[in-house]
Amino acid sequence: GAGVSQSPSNKVTEKGKDVELRCDPISGHTALYWYRQSLGQGLEFLIYFQGNSAPDKSGLPSDRFSAERTGGSVSTLTIQRTQQEDSAVYLCASRPRSGGNQETQYFGPGTRLLVL
Amino acid sequence: KQEVTQIPAALSVPEGENLVLNCSFTDSAIYNLQWFRQDPGKGLTSLLLIQSSQREQTSGRLNASLDKSSGRSTLYIAASQPGDSATYLCAVIGGGSNYKLTFGKGTLLTVNP
Numbered sequence: 001g002a003g004v005s006q007s008p009s010n011k012v013t014e015k016g017k018d019v020e021l022r023c024d025p026i027s028g029h030t031a032l033y034w035y036r037q038s039l040g041q042g043l044e045f046l047i048y049f050q051g052n053s054a055p056d057k058s059g060l061p062s063d064r065f066s067a068e069r070t071g072g073s074v075s076t077l078t079i080q081r082t083q084q085e086d087s088a089v090y091l092c093a094s095r096p097r098s099g100g101n102q103e104t105q106y107f108g109p110g111t112r113l114l115v116l
Numbered sequence: 117k118q119e120v121t122q123i124p125a126a127l128s129v130p131e132g133e134n135l136v137l138n139c140s141f142t143d144s145a146i147y148n149l150q151w152f153r154q155d156p157g158k159g160l161t162s163l164l165l166i167q168s169s170q171r172e173q174t175s176g177r178l179n180a181s182l183d184k185s186s187g188r189s190t191l192y193i194a195a196s197q198p199g200d201s202a203t204y205l206c207a208v209i210g211g212g213s214n215y216k217l218t219f220g221k222g223t224l225l226t227v228n229p
Contacts, residue, residue, distance in 0.1 A: 004159070033216060042120070043205065043219040056214045091159060095215065104150060105217060107159035 002026065004108035006092050012114045013082055021077040021111045025094030032075050033095070033105060034059075034067060038088040046090075049075060082115045089113070118143045118210050122220035129196055130228050137191040137223045139206030144184050147215065151180050151191050152205040154222070160205065164191070196227045 005024045013019050025032050034046040036059075045059040049069045060066075064083075069075040079086055089112050093105035119142045129135050139149070148167045152160040164173045164180040166189070172181040179192040193200060203224050207217040 031215065035217075035219075042221040043207075043217070045216045045218070048214040048216055050214070056216065059216075093160075093217075104162040104165050105215075106162075107152075109157070109159045112157075 004092055004094050004106050006090075006108040006111050008111060009109065010112045010114075012116065014116055015084060016081055018078065018080045019082055019113065021079075021090050021113070023075045023077070023092030023094075023108060025073065025075070025092070026106055027073075028096070029094035029106075030072065030097050031095040031105075032069060033093045034075070034077050035091045035093065036088045037091060037110070038085075041088075043091065046077070079113075082113075084115050087113055087115045118146075118208060118218045120206055120208060120218055120220035122204075122206050122223050124223060125221065126224040126226075128226040128228065131196060131198060133196050133227075134192070134194050135196055135225070137193070137204050137206075137225070139189040139191070139220055141187045141189075141208050141218075143210060144187050145210060146184065147209040149180075149182050149189050149206065149208050150217070151178075151189075152207060154203045154205055163204075193225075196225075198227045198229050201225055201227050 007022045032049040035043045037043045048056040064080045067077045089110045091110045093107045095105045123138045150165045151163045166182040177194040182189045203222040205222045207219045
């Protein structure tokens with residue numbers, strides 16, 4: 001079946017512009033995660049969705065970052081007034097359900113964001 | 117706060133060699149530990165998942181061990197091949213109900229023909 005998809009695959013923007021990154025999880029997966037991978041840094045958790053609600057937003061680095069999920073499916077990560085330090089690969093992952101320690105997360109290919 | 121460390125940061129070996137990648141974590145209260153593979157420009161592929169009650173998992177030429185009390189895991193790759201060249205990431209899921217992953221920075225493996 002189809003895996004997690006993300007769009008765009010690459011995005012180049014100018015400092016100060018807003019960007020939207022999209023994630024389509026695997027159909028039926030209720031849990032969705034956003035992570036960020038910056039140069040020289042490990043993968044960092046940003047936000048977790050269970051259905052359409054986000055019980056854990058603790059990884060969002062500033063109030064310029066927001067995310068939403070609609071219909072228990074597609075999620076959009078929005079970065080307002082982008083800064084050069086926002087340049088990174090943004091990865092989305094989905095999981096069949098929130099519980100159970102036997103289940104892995106399935107990752108999309110990521111969106112590579114470059115802020116000039 | 118959970119911290120995950122991977123050693124070495126990079127490793128280069130000749131084809132056919134057996135090798136070990138190391139991972140350590142600071143908080144032993146984990147649900148499970150996973151090893152992922154990341155190829156350039158691509159997402160992560162899960163290789164092995166070890167539940168907190170398990171000691172090891174095997175898949176083909178890969179064997180991962182977990183010593184939860186000491187906060188350590190190893191990934192053993194037997195008879196390495198050039199196709200194994202990638203970045204290997206270790207990640208743990210700690211306490212709480214959201215099952216978010218905490219990652220190490222990875223080991224970049226190069227297997228030379």
